[in-house]
Amino acid sequence: MMGASSTEKTTTNNPLEQFVLLAKTAKGAAALELVKQAIETPGVNVFGELLDMPNIKELENGPHAAYWNTLNLFAYGTYKQYLENKDKLLELTPTQKKKLQHLTIVTLATKSKCIPYSVLLEELDIKNVRDLEDLIIEAIYADIINGKLDQRNSQLEVDFAGLGRDVRPGDAGIVAGTLSAWGQACDSILACIEQQVAKANLEKQKATHHKDKIQQDIANIKKALAAQAGGGGVQEADMAGGGTGAGSSESGREALPVPPDAKKKQQKAKGIRGSGTSNLIDDSMN
Known part of the structure; x- marks a missing residue:
């Protein structure tokens, strides 16, 4: 089992x-x-x-x-080659004939991505477009090719072939050359990508350094502004304190009480000055 x-x-x-x-x-x-x-x-x-x-x-x-x-x-081979060499080949059944026609479409798709109906009609020995489109649709549903019918332009647009055909022994060198050229193209593209990545990393480093420098400058400016604001506050406090002290001293003098003896002396002095002034006035009138 x-x-x-x-x-x-x-x-x-x-x-x-x-x-x-x-x-x-x-x-x-x-x-x-x-x-x-x-x-x-x-x-x-x-x-x-x-x-x-x-x-x-x-x-x-x-x-x-x-x-x-x-x-x-x-x-x-292709179906057209079958028609040209029938005497050396087996008579094909309808199933075999259709398979060879599908394989012929695959061969044509390796040469061109847009295959005109006129080419397909000749290569496949089909007499009308309706039968041709039916055959192509069967190939698409069978995953033999992937594409679509462009009826407006009368052509088959091939995206890719769903299967590959055998490679003739004599064609191995051509395939190797094609693969080698493709590999070189891939290497060139990879080298270009690596250069772009290195350039992008360098630009990123420059941008990061510039950002750090700006942030450091901002921090230094903030510190300077804070220091200036602190010094001005102390000066203002000192000025306010001095003014208040003077006012307090002056008001303190006004508020001091006058002793009673000093008041009497002040009144007596005023009386003497007043009498002297009156006598002088009287003497001048006389």
């Missing part, structure tokens, strides 16, 4: 795996039937591993080369 579950899991993750396993022992008619099932089964869209199996490779130069050629076409 555990072995069956493991097999089901492997098959689910890689639909081609079951055919690769069977190809290890398949010979003769079994190998031919295996090829037909592989190109017919939904979800099996890559075939490179199967082509590499020794029992399948034996078909390439034998009397059953059409099976090898057809499997090779599904791995790397």
Whole structure:
């Protein structure tokens, strides 16, 4: 039971795996039937591993080369190539035909993100736009491609392909070159980002230093103002204290009581001054 579950899991993750396993022992008619099932089964869209199996490779130069050629076409070719080489290939069933047409759309999507209907009609050998749009919609729902139909401009706009096709052995160098160029572009972008980060950190440090300096200046100004306010208060207090003392002294003198003897002397003195003045006036009149 555990072995069956493991097999089901492997098959689910890689639909081609079951055919690769069977190809290890398949010979003769079994190998031919295996090829037909592989190109017919939904979800099996890559075939490179199967082509590499020794029992399948034996078909390439034998009397059953059409099976090898057809499997090779599904791995790397297009529907238009099928039409041009029918005499060397198997007759396709409707299911196989539709799968190859879907794979052809994937190939076209790797070359252009906007594929005109005219190109698709020619490559897929479809006579009217309605049938073409139905085929594209099926490919989108099957996650073979992701995009939308632009009916106004009569084109298919592709966002990305939901699956990849096999790479021909001779194309490995091209793929490696493309990946290398992409890696260099990523390195350049990363270096630019690092420079921007360093510049941003430097600006942040400058701003922080400037902020600290302003805060220190504000603190110093506050201390100076507080010191000035304290000194002025002491001076005002001293001035107020001196004025009050003088007033108190003056009022104190006015409030001192005059002794009785001093009052009599003052009155006597006034009388003498008054008498003297009157005598002088009388003498002058005489």
